[in-house]
Amino acid sequence: MKLFKLSVVLFILMWLSACTTLGLGKKDTDAATDGAEVAVEDRSADSASIGGDNASGDAETTVIVGEDQYQGDELNDPASPLSNRVVYFEYDSSAVRQEDQTTLAAHAAYMGEHQNVTMRLIGHTDERGSREYNLALGERRAMAIRQILMLHGADIKQFQVTSFGEERPQAEGHDESAWQQNRRVELIYVGQ
Amino acid sequence: MTKRWLAAIWLLSMMVVPWQAHAELIIEITGGTEAALPIAVVPFGSEGIAAPEDISAVISNDLARSGRFAPLPKQDLISQPHEKEEINFRDWRLLRSEGLLVGKVSSVDGETYQVQFQLFDVYNAQQLVGKRYQVPASGLRRLAHQIADQIYQTLTGEMGVFSTRLAFVTAIANADGKKRFALQVSDSDGANPRTVLQSKQPILSPNWSPDGERLTYVSFENGKAEVFVQEMSSGRRDSVAAFKGLNSAPAWSPDGTRLALTLSKSGNPEIYILELATGKLSRVTHNSQAIDTEAVWMPNGRELLFTSDRGGRPQIYKVSAEGGRAKRVSFEGSYNASPDISSDGHFMTMTHGLNGKFYIAVQDLDTGAVQILTETGRDESPSFAPNGRMILYATEQQGKGVLAAVSVDGRIHQRLGESGTEVREPAWSPIRK
Incomplete structure (x- = not known):
């Protein structure tokens, strides 16, 4: 058993020293930095103007919530339904829940009013079952969100749809509480 | 014993190729070897510079791992023959092992080895398969898997997959x-x-x-x-x-x-x-x-x-x-x-x-x-x-x-x-x- 433990320690040391030099495809893949995982398209000057800096003086984007007056782009207003950027799903389902309709209608309205805005929809699943099927299921969830946003006024040109299937869990656990956090679509305004 | 042995092989393989030892898998049989066929794998003889791989150990592990064979424990091997002339078949029959594998590894030069193996049917005192190879040191392990494939195929009639x-x-x-x-x-x-x-x-x-x-x-x-x-x-x-x-x-x-x-x-x-x-x-x-x-x-x-x-x-x-x-x-x-x-x-x-x-x-x-x-x-x-x-x-x-x-x-x-x-x-x- 001692030998076994020793070999584990040895292995780890060797691995640590080895992992910097390994990998034929290393050069290629290193180009995909963490930032590049969201393969952001070139931002036009137009889409940059939805940023808070330029928008503060724009009356159209001023929202009044209760008694507080939020000065700035409504996208950045924490009280706006637009601040909600994740939609969750039931197991093996791409049906959008009733409670998410308000959020989605708000995003659709915003996108309809700002045709220069692009949104990336990233679909995810929990870890159960086939990885390849889950990859397709994640895409189907993202497409379901796109469909609703289009019905409420967004244009198909404003979307990029991607799926990571079960490969990018939000919660790392192996139980229902983790799984329900992982069955989701992320709504990401490109350039925000 | 088995675990220790596996660990030893594992350690050995890492020393030989430390830069490749990235994520070694250790195979453990977790059940179902009851109907396995006993086979005697005699440690191969060695001549000249010792080979960097224990060929007979790799073969024995392959056969055991398949679940189809139960290699006899080393201490049960009654003698250590390396070729036919050294085998007393009558003795080996007592062990109730139908197959007997012997062989030897000799260094040709520091880089090249000659490996030969012979598989015998103990009851008929007959050679079932036997071959001789010359390989570079780096090819020894793969050769061991190929020999295990031939033994598997000879005794079961199915293709072996140890060299995959x-x-x-x-x-x-x-x-x-x-x-x-x-x-x-x-x-x-x-x-x-x-x-x-x-x-x-x-x-x-x-x-x-x-x-x-x-x-x-x-x-x-x-x-x-x-x-x-x-x-x-x-x-x-x-x-x-x-x-x-x-x-x-x-x-x-x-x-x-x-x-x-x-x-x-x-x-x-x-x-x-x-x-x-x-x-x-x-x-x-x-x-x-x-x-x-x-x-x-x-x-x-x-x-x-x-x-x-x-x-x-x-x-x-x-x-x-x-x-x-x-x-x-x-x-x-x-x-x-x-x-x-x-x-x-x-x-x-x-x-x-x-x-x-x-x-x-x-x-x-x-x-x-x-x-x-x-x-x-x-x-x-x-x-x-x-x-x-x-x-x-x-x-x-x-x-x-x-x-x-x-x-x-x-x-x-x-x-x-x-x-x-x-x-x-x-x-x-x-x-x-």
């Missing part, structure tokens, strides 16, 4: 909490793991070309699922499918000229066939409401099995590679996905969902009979050994992904333990020609 390889994906969480993914290839016993691709992004679905020279897989390195083909010997890799939407689930055709794959460029995941030489694409499925994915080729090269939820839940269907109407193949259980086919075309293995848990099952394609082979409820991604005897799959142990194997009759279970890394997506290579 495994491809799999590892995921390691770095100190910064970010995962690093690697596509690795090892010997069939988990030794000599070699990283062939590293990425900060997920890697999925490795699949071997029929000649074992290339792998195709899905990589997210460009921010989305795309299909690549990589040559093992040179490391040269090509992007073969990077269309809008998903590019995934590649599967090599039996003649090696085409890939079946899943593309969602039409707006929905469909099965396509890509001709590798020309890049010509032909679409196989046309069901715009359903997920169609995970195509695998029937050995005849004319039909595909694939996963589809066109009936509401994922099930396995069969379709002509030319397209046309798909026929449902799986009927038991609410979830069947990730099909693989035995090389004789008679058996399908798949991930079988039952009450929210997932098992590896095998279905007789002639009779439709289904047998569930595993127990953890977190088993997925099965891959047939090229002789159809064993199924390699991914499972979970203490919340971590590990590989395991089960015989197609469910009798023999192996676990491929691993040192602290998440392992998944196994693919068993074809037999090397």
Whole structure:
């Protein structure tokens, strides 16, 4: 058993020293930095103007919530339904829940009013079952969100749809509480 | 004893090739060796400079690991013959071992070794198979696996798969909490793991070309699922499918000229066939409401099995590679996905969902009979050994992904333990020609 433990320690040391030099495809893949995982398209000057800096003086984007007056782009207003950027799903389902309709209608309205805005929809699943099927299921969830946003006024040109299937869990656990956090679509305004 | 022995071999293999020791798998037999055939494997004689590999130990481990053989414990070996003249068959008959393997390794020069082996039928005092080889030191381990294949084939009548390889994906969480993914290839016993691709992004679905020279897989390195083909010997890799939407689930055709794959460029995941030489694409499925994915080729090269939820839940269907109407193949259980086919075309293995848990099952394609082979409820991604005897799959142990194997009759279970890394997506290579 001692030998076994020793070999584990040895292995780890060797691995640590080895992992910097390994990998034929290393050069290629290193180009995909963490930032590049969201393969952001070139931002036009137009889409940059939805940023808070330029928008503060724009009356159209001023929202009044209760008694507080939020000065700035409504996208950045924490009280706006637009601040909600994740939609969750039931197991093996791409049906959008009733409670998410308000959020989605708000995003659709915003996108309809700002045709220069692009949104990336990233679909995810929990870890159960086939990885390849889950990859397709994640895409189907993202497409379901796109469909609703289009019905409420967004244009198909404003979307990029991607799926990571079960490969990018939000919660790392192996139980229902983790799984329900992982069955989701992320709504990401490109350039925000 | 066994564990210690395995650890010793493991350590040895790391010392020989420390720069390759990235994620060593240790294979443990976890059950089902009751009916194994006793065989005497006498430690090989050594002449000249000692060989860097213990050939007879590698052979003995291979045979034991298959679950079909029970090599006699070393202390039970009554003598240490290395060739026929040194064998007293009458003595060996007392041990009730039908097979007796002897051999020797002699150094030709520091770099080259001559290896000879002879397998005897103890009762008839007859040689069943015997050969002599000359190999470089670096080829000794592979030669040991090839000898084990010949013994296996001689005594069982089936192809041995010890000299095949495994491809799999590892995921390691770095100190910064970010995962690093690697596509690795090892010997069939988990030794000599070699990283062939590293990425900060997920890697999925490795699949071997029929000649074992290339792998195709899905990589997210460009921010989305795309299909690549990589040559093992040179490391040269090509992007073969990077269309809008998903590019995934590649599967090599039996003649090696085409890939079946899943593309969602039409707006929905469909099965396509890509001709590798020309890049010509032909679409196989046309069901715009359903997920169609995970195509695998029937050995005849004319039909595909694939996963589809066109009936509401994922099930396995069969379709002509030319397209046309798909026929449902799986009927038991609410979830069947990730099909693989035995090389004789008679058996399908798949991930079988039952009450929210997932098992590896095998279905007789002639009779439709289904047998569930595993127990953890977190088993997925099965891959047939090229002789159809064993199924390699991914499972979970203490919340971590590990590989395991089960015989197609469910009798023999192996676990491929691993040192602290998440392992998944196994693919068993074809037999090397």
